[in-house]
Amino acid sequence: xxxxxxxxxxxxxxxxxxxLREAALRLAMTHGxxxxxxxxxxxxxxxxxxxxxxxFSSREQAIVAAxxxxxxxxxxxxxxxxxxxxxxxxxxxxxxxxxxxxPGEHHRDALLMxxxxxxxxxxxxxxxxxxxHPLADAIAHRLGDxxxxxxxxxxxxxxxxxxxxxxxxxxxxxxSPTTSGLVVPAGSLxxxxxxxxxxLAPALDAAEERARQRxxx
Amino acid sequence: xxxxxxxxxxxxxxxxxxxLREAALRLAMTHGxxxxxxxxxxxxxxxxxxxxxxxFSSREQAIVAAxxxxxxxxxxxxxxxxxxxxxxxxxxxxxxxxxxxxPGEHHRDALLMxxxxxxxxxxxxxxxxxxxHPLADAIAHRLGDxxxxxxxxxxxxxxxxxxxxxxxxxxxxxxSPTTSGLVVPAGSLxxxxxxxxxxLAPALDAAEERARQRxxx
DNA sequence: AAAGAAAAGTGCGTGCACGCAAGTTTGCGT
DNA sequence: ACGCAAACTTGCGTGCACGCACTTTTCTTT
Numbered sequence: 229x230x231x232x233x234x235x236x237x238x239x240x241x242x243x244x245x246x247x248l249r250e251a252a253l254r255l256a257m258t259h260g261x262x263x264x265x266x267x268x269x270x271x272x273x274x275x276x277x278x279x280x281x282x283x284f285s286s287r288e289q290a291i292v293a294a295x296x297x298x299x300x301x302x303x304x305x306x307x308x309x310x311x312x313x314x315x316x317x318x319x320x321x322x323x324x325x326x327x328x329x330x331p332g333e334h335h336r337d338a339l340l341m342x343x344x345x346x347x348x349x350x351x352x353x354x355x356x357x358x359x360x361h362p363l364a365d366a367i368a369h370r371l372g373d374x375x376x377x378x379x380x381x382x383x384x385x386x387x388x389x390x391x392x393x394x395x396x397x398x399x400x401x402x403x404s405p406t407t408s409g410l411v412v413p414a415g416s417l418x419x420x421x422x423x424x425x426x427x428l429a430p431a432l433d434a435a436e437e438r439a440r441q442r443x444x445x
Numbered sequence: 446x447x448x449x450x451x452x453x454x455x456x457x458x459x460x461x462x463x464x465l466r467e468a469a470l471r472l473a474m475t476h477g478x479x480x481x482x483x484x485x486x487x488x489x490x491x492x493x494x495x496x497x498x499x500x501f502s503s504r505e506q507a508i509v510a511a512x513x514x515x516x517x518x519x520x521x522x523x524x525x526x527x528x529x530x531x532x533x534x535x536x537x538x539x540x541x542x543x544x545x546x547x548p549g550e551h552h553r554d555a556l557l558m559x560x561x562x563x564x565x566x567x568x569x570x571x572x573x574x575x576x577x578h579p580l581a582d583a584i585a586h587r588l589g590d591x592x593x594x595x596x597x598x599x600x601x602x603x604x605x606x607x608x609x610x611x612x613x614x615x616x617x618x619x620x621s622p623t624t625s626g627l628v629v630p631a632g633s634l635x636x637x638x639x640x641x642x643x644x645l646a647p648a649l650d651a652a653e654e655r656a657r658q659r660x661x662x
Numbered sequence: 663a664a665a666g667a668a669a670a671g672t673g674c675g676t677g678c679a680c681g682c683a684a685g686t687t688t689g690c691g692t
Numbered sequence: 693a694c695g696c697a698a699a700c701t702t703g704c705g706t707g708c709a710c711g712c713a714c715t716t717t718t719c720t721t722t
Contacts (some may be wrong), residue, residue, distance in 0.1 A: 381605070385601070431649075434646075
């Protein structure tokens, strides 16, 4: 699915993209994000500044992309990989948690830099929106490819939930005890993700149920 | 709620904001959006270009704001106004449809301009995100103000659904018949909104049910 | 293999977003 | 009424995003 033009052209494009985001991260780590201009990144990656802008529409995006690279596609693949027996809500939650838990390994210090710089934080949180389209495809396929509209709404909602979880995660923990007394002190990302996705479970399962009724067996 | 600093200061601020967005719309309508610079808008509104940027962070935002002004607050108020008897999902859907149906009246030609210019279209669709915070407050209040996290996720999901509906609405109608044969040919905005919100109804109602169980009566 | 189409890279120019450090207005306490 | 502190406005400078036209590279067709 989603046919790949697997040519030399696409290869080079991905190579350029990777070179750009890695150069961006490396320079940001060494000199600090404020002291890196796009010209520097472009030069380090061996392309013109204009080409840089053909790949990333903001400086922060390039830096953050080095940490979140390809995550979107992996999420979609992970959902597709879940056995059809498990419910849609669980399949989505498990796949997302799986893909969002690990990746900080090699980039632990990079994540620290991101969380300490507001502009990078915003860009990082915004990466949640990137999963929307792959996610919509994955959900639609799982719902039997009838009514892609529902899948799209659900995917957008899931993306929004992810965004909220990321937002809470990178927040400098303003653990303000509300009147209810119940405070979630910015826990681990997996917990935040599951907590954010939980309210959507009824919608996901209901959609699955409707799809099942429509095409029985 | 949401105390207003009701001073002369706030008054002037709102006046400036209104002057800016109306100037932006007027100039865009007469000269075309491409031929309007922020300096022109600022001059027409009687402020400096720098002040303009204190109110709007993009040129398109100012133009679009003239059409979508205050809609967010009105949505929140409309939800609060629904009787507590009606279910949360219906309350939200009704309030949103109510606030998104009418407003094009005085701005019919403005909307035509927006839909015909890609940059304005994007800005217009992005206004959906603005309702998120007021919406979260309204939903949280309706859920009894316990666990604001759920309300936030639901609000973000609703905002995402609105965004999708707006996107479909302003789309130049690529009515591609899918394999299922069932095609929604970019209908009226109320219909699109209800269709986009429908998949979220189970989640909204489930949250309401949980809130009811938690604090019975 | 050669030519033509398609797509990616590049240089340039323009308008813009935004940090910063003033200057100006509003609000509040006494 | 006075004056101080906070909020809003403004000018300036810097780096940036992006449209456009053009060159270079890759893919396709014959």
